[in-house]
Amino acid sequence: MNILTLNTHSWLEEQPLEKLQQLADQIIKADYEVIALQEVNQRMDSLPAISTHNFHPTEKQQPIHEDNFAHLLVQRLQEQGHDYHWSWAYNHIGYSIYHEGVALLSKQPIIPEIVLVSDTTDPNDYRTRVILIGQTKLAEQSITAVCCHYSWWLETGGFKHEWQKTERALQHHTAPLLLMGDFNNPPSLAKTGYDLVLNSPLQLQDSFLAAAEKLGEHTVEKAIDGWGANQEKLRIDYIFTSPELAITDYQILFDGKQTPVVSDHFGVAVTIK
Template sequence: MNLLTLNTHSWLEENPLEKLKQMAAQIIKEDYALIALQEVNQRIDSLPAISTHNFHPTENQLPIHEDNFAHLLVQQLNELGHSYHWCWAYNHIGYSTYHEGVALLSKQPLQPKTVIVSEETDPLDYRTRVLLIGETKIAEKPITAVCCHYSWWLETGGFNHEWQQTELALKKCTTPLVLMGDFNNPASATKTGYDLVLSSPLKLQDSFLVANEKIGEHTVEKAIDGWGENQEKLRIDYIFTSQELTISSYQVTFDGKQTPIISDHFGVAVTII
């Protein structure tokens, strides 16, 4: 089964609707069973959506607006004959203009919930971070899927605190874990968030390290939002899983090679067997 994660940078890219169509085409081509998306935005002042196909709300759900990026993506996929269940959680206000959040799309129904993992809880503060956790299935096997968009290591009350809260939220899960998203902590750094994840009592594996086949590695290759001084190739977008899952392949996607660039991040796709 194929999985995808991407920080979409939605509505902040040039020609965003064209890039949404390109994303939908790739989703259909690869038939992803599970998708995690970050920076899934909707304008604060846009109208509520009239209907939301296959949407599974969380407790205290912020209303979905008609321009919600995940909502439009699911609509596009449905019009092309591919049905996805989905959920969306609100993190904070982005660029003074958007409700910024995270989304999960799944071929199977989802039972979602949200957990605030940041010290900050005010959506007016960009440091407010929410995990979107969805109980679902891949290949008829129950899993716990988690869409993540964490803070930086050096941020006050940042990744260290958020990861501790993540462990508390997930430690009682009885199904295999799949954590997907923008962790904002490079694999190349030492004694930072990446080490916390690999040494976690959640016993996670980095899909890049264990995959039998690897195509590409880094997901950021220049200065981007949040990494304005960056001049290095970084791997900050990940798919971590429970060790009982077997990863046959890892591929960087939406990188301008076999697939178009549609965001300031590249995506990560893995195959679980």
């Protein structure tokens, strides 16, 4: 069973509709069971969507607009004969014009929940962050899938605080955990966010370390938004799982090698046995 996570940088890329189709093409090719997407944007001034195929709303759902990146992706997949259930959660205003959020897609129905992990609730503050928790299935296995887009370690009220709230939100979930997304904390920064995750009472494994086969490692290779001074290769996008989910393969995608570049982040795909 194949899993994918990608920070899409949606609508901020050149030729975004072409890249949307390239993402859809790869989803169809690899037949992913569960997908986590971050920076899933819609313009604040765009019109509400008339219909949303297989959409599972959260409590107090922010309305879906017709240009919502995940909405259009699901539409394109459906047009090519591939049905996905999906949910979308709003984080904050991005670049002054977007509702920016996170999305989960699954081949099976999703029971979604939004959990606020930041101190601030102000949508004008980029530090306002939620996680999107989805109860769904991998084949016949019930799982708790979580789409995450966290703050940086040095940010005031940043990753440490957000991770502690994440742990509290997930501590009573009995289904195996699948945490995916942009964590903004590379392993190279010792004793920071990455170590908090690996030493968490949630008992998570890093799919990169757990995988028997690996193709690629880093998900950022240049200066990008939030890492403007970056001069090195970084691994900040992750798929963490409960240890009972056996990882056989780990692969970096959308890096311009076997798959085209579609974002300022590369994607991470894993195969779960």
